[in-house]
Amino acid sequence: MAITSTGFGSGLPINDLVAKLVTAEATPATTRLDRREARLQTELSAIGILKGALSDFQSSFKGLADVDNFTSRSARSSDGKVASFSADESASLGSYSLEVSNLASAHKLVGQSGYTDGDTGTLTFDNAAGKSFTVDIADSNTSLEGIRDAINDAEDNFGMTATILNLESGPRLVLTSDDTGADNRITSISSTSTTGDLSGFDYTYTANADTALDGDDGNYDQVTAALDARFSLEGQLMTSSSNTIEDVIPGATITLKDTTEADKPITLTVNTNTTNVKSMIEGFVESYNALQGLIAQQTAYNPDTEAAGPLQGDALTRTIQNQLRTLMSGGQTDEGINSLAQLGITTQRNGQLELDSEKLDDALKNRFSEVSRFFSDENNGFAKRLDTTLEGYLQSNGTFATRTDLLNRQMDDIGDQRESLGLRLQKLEARLFSQFNAMDATVAQLNNTGNYLQQQLASLAQIGQNSSKK
Known part of the structure; x- marks a missing residue:
């Protein structure tokens, strides 16, 4: 008799049994891979955070490596x-x-005579530098506004602006030199009239004998003298x-x-500019302390909770920290200022830097050239040596890149292991179903045989009973 439903022959919940057996097989491996993946993810994140902090620290002292910042x-x-x-x-x-x-002041004149529209001719303007230009007053620009515009629009205008001042007695022309100084003084305005009379615009500068600043004449009032x-x-x-x-x-x-x-x-x-240099040094100290604080956090261990930071015991982090501490506390062989301590920057027991502001101010005031050489010397400057050390870790093919690649490969390997585990579990599930179904079919046959035997025995018993009654 063919089995068409799993467990039909035996009455067992074969689907549930197989699922539980597969789960039991999968759980230890899955748990192990999950834990390893979580650990790698945490480590990868922590390495990225540390790299970012090192990069920020490197940026904080870039200015100290540039000698130009010490010449401002x-x-x-x-x-x-x-x-x-x-x-x-x-x-x-x-x-x-x-x-x-x-x-120095710019020459300014205010016209004192009225003007009647309709006069035509030319106006020629001269200044103390010997420059001159002429404008034509034609029928199209005989108004005071037209004369103003003709002056301002003249291509060879030597640097004079015309405006109009509306007074109760009538509009007045205002002439102002664009530039200050005696050479930009307006020395004369001369007119030639074609129709009407343009002589009301004429002007000749005449210095007052007492002040040499007067410049007034009958047609103009000198508001501001042209002075050097x-x-x-x-x-x-x-x-x-x-x-x-x-x-x-x-x-x-x-x-x-x-x-x-x-x-x-x-x-x-x-x-x-010691203020700028001091600000850069203070920024360097603050950034270094922030980096050390991050490292302390990432490598900490809490004995009460037994919780360890993601980089606790990490060799790379320990190496970086030791190298930085050596650089901070070490000295140079150059004469003059050759250590951070001489600038008032000392390393504390917790690894942080402490800055004595008064000592730094004294060094910047009295030994500035030595401070400049200590940080920015092209061959042996502190900032250059520090930058070179960090660059070995941070460059595209540096230590952090190698470490990150390794972690990513390990993550990829976990993915491969998960895929292999999935295939193995599929095969296990298929084998278990095959085995349980074979067992189920056998049980079904045995049940059928048992039922048949029971029927035969029952028939024999009935025959026996019938024989005894006869």
């Missing part, structure tokens, strides 16, 4: 209301005395057409803003 200058004016001061890295260190007697800046630097009298003074102090720029009181000069100072 800080410029200071003792009175920013009188003059602002800036300097680039080429400026020489030093201080300078500055007195300002007057600022007059100043004294280190007692040397100088003039400038602009209030921005460049390269009198090589590499530095002075911007004049106001005059000084008599015999009360201000001081301009060029110093080394």
